[in-house]
Amino acid sequence: MMPPGPVGVNEGRPYPLGATLDAGGVNFAVFSRHAEALELLLFDEAHGPAARVIPLPARTRSIWHGHVSGLKAGQLYGFRARGPFRPEDGLRFNPAKLILDPYAKALSHKFVNTDNLLLAYDAASPHRDLSLDPRDSSRIVPKGVVVDDAFEWRGDRPPNLRLEELVVYEVHLKGFTAHASSKVRHPGTYLGFIEKIPHLKRLGVNAVELLPVHEFMVDDFLRERRLTNYWGYNTAAFFAPEQSFAAGAAPGAAVAEFKTLVRELHKAGIEVILDVVYNHTAEGSELGPTLSLRGLDNPSYYQLCGPAGQGGRHYMNHTGCGNSLDMGRPAALRLVMDSLRYWATVMRVDGFRFDLASVLGREGGQYSTSTSFFDAVSQDPVLCRLKLIAEPWDLGTYQVGNFPEDWSEWNGRFRDCMRKFAKGDAGQLPELGRRLSGSADLYGDDGRHAYNSVNFITCHDGFTLRDLVSYNGKHNEANGEGNRDGSDDHLSWNCGAEGETADPAVEALRGRLARNHICHLFFSCGTPMLLGGDELLRTQGGNNNAYCQDNALSWFDWTLAERNADFLEFTRKAIAMTRRFPSLQRRRFRTGDDLDQDQVADLQWFAPDGGPVAWDDPEGRGLAWLLDGHGPDASGRDYRLMFVSNADHRLREQRLPPPGPGRRWKRLIDTSLPAGEDFADDGREAPVVPANAYLVNPRSIVVLVAS
Secondary structure, three states, rough: OOOOOOOEEEOOOOOOOEEEOOOOOEEEEEOOOOOOOOEEEEEEEOOOEEEEEEEEOOOEOOOEEEEOOOOOOOOEEEEEEOOOOOHHEEEEHHHHHHHOOOOOEEOOOOOOOOHHOOOOOOOOOOOOOOOOOOOOOOOOOOEEEOOOOOOOOOOOOOOOOOOOHOOEEOOOOOOOOOHHHHHHOOOHHHHHOOOOOHHHHHHHOOEEEEEOOOOEOOOOOHHHHOOOEEEEEOOEEEEEEEEEHHOOOOOOOOHHHHHHHHHHHHHOEEEEEEEOOOOOOOOOOOOOOOOOHHHHHHHHHHHHEEEOOOOOOOOOOOHHHHHHHHOHHHHHHHHHHHHHHHHHOOOOEEEEEEEEEHHHHHOEEEEOOOOOOOOHHHHHHHHHOOOOOOOOOOOOOEOOOOOOOEEEEEEEHHHHHHHHHHHHHHOOOOHHHHHOOHHHHHHHHHHHHHHHEEEEEOOOOOOOOOHHHOOOOOHHHOOOOOOOOOOOOOOOOOOOOOOOOOOOHHHHHHHHHHHHHHHHHHHOOOOOEEEOOOOOOHHHEEEEEHHOOOOOOOOOOOHHHHHOOHHHHHHHHHHHHHHHHHHHHHHOOOOOOOOOOOOOOEEEEEEEOOOOOOOOOOOOOOOEEEEOOOOOOOOOOOEEEEEEEEOOOOEEEEEOOOOOOOOOEEEEEEOOOOOOEEOOOOOOOEEEOOEEEEEEEEEEEEEEEEO
């Protein structure tokens, strides 16, 4: 609210950018190299007229700034930028459009394209973005909210876990508790998430990777279908937490509630990793809305297409979303770096997963690990100590294994190999060996370690684990695109029936394959990432692109925790096993790239007859490996672990190596056994008889322990 009476305005200071609260009022600073004038608009109501328009009185280089006395936290504001409108040169200034501060820490309300005021003018023309739109957008564009950064952290201390200790849980913040079955007081919110922390603790995960929580915009075409941008990969504000996830209705409530969530997760020993989208913005292509960066200083933020030395009307589109930010531009790079530092220091998150991260490594269109963004992150004293995880691909390039040495990566080759092998594809043994042992061929040549490989079988994008073993094809009809959207290359197998079935044999096989996937995920060398809900065998009905489904299709049905209690317990035990046996948290790779020659001291591979593996066997569908203990187990005992993975439809006899002096092999896991018998508790493992061989059932995994 504007204070009563006259308001004092002075030059203020050019840093920090954004709206900064102090004892006397608020300092405003905004970058625009090409603007000719910038005005600050103050509002008393989110959808009302401006209560005051203040020309920013000072410019220091390209930063416009001014201090307004008497303003308090909660004040609503926006900007107008005046300058040339020459789209062919990349300049799109339009004083009729209210501009959201790129550094706004909270928004007054969601972006909604009321009366098409956010679209380009003259919709009938294919060149409509060349026309200056005179319509005033100030009544519908969200306003920035002045935020007080003060918060009671109550002695918060981040867990500061090592990468090799992490068990990552990828989850949508709202979907985790939105379903009525969650029985939380504030479903679908930051506060509701807190009520389910005991589930995460019991499961054994120690890091949550939250799908985007930055303020995002919902595309018009989704609203027309009565759908929404559920996943949130359409960022509109890089500093503001998504307000629809807040239990409180007041503008800015999301800020305090998000901090509360971080504090409570840290108290439980769980780190917070944010899935962030800095590769593009919600402004889309040249035909998209003018919301913030486009109207503030278009060529300083985006990769534009035009003649050499000039701007350009069109946008480079490495993301498939209409535009790409230009990390080679100082203003864009500073915006992203300031946003990352804000979330790391003020909001206290522990790391970031970068969506389509290869876009951030593009300068001049080509990917490189020595670009401005990567160099800036590696030299930043705050960010270089956090978890940095790349989704190592974009619309035009696949860079798995090619990120800087400080970075970890989603290992898409691990995912693909494990899916192929589990469904019985032949000829996967060399790839399987490399992925199980830490993917040294991808990460070992640049000084990285096995924990830089974030191993996963499923993620938000694609089938859930339940659907991976239940569907041969995608079923995305609910998305309204005629089942054309979503990947067709999902490497799934329905086990003999498409979708839901009452056939007990099919259901038994699906359960076995799901348990096999859990074993491969958690017993491989690397950092495991579990898709939230897979421990409950959550289904999306075969939808492998549920980005627009903010409903029961995507939400957690917590009744599954009882219906699939056996699988939940199996998953919990698998995670606990990685803590029981230190060799399952190796910092280094377990073997080199030359699998048939490089037999390191603590890992050996075996063929069914106990001899060397025929890695080039085109029909190979099984692999066994011995892992010697890396220090005593949790009970102080020395140990050896023997793993046998049989993806064939036939029974396989596996000859066993000697267990060691004074030891004998005992069965710890057999995924072919009935629930309750498939995973033995510590001290209740069954002795193997005869002692030198084990009959491994079709499409199953066996783990033996000698201690």
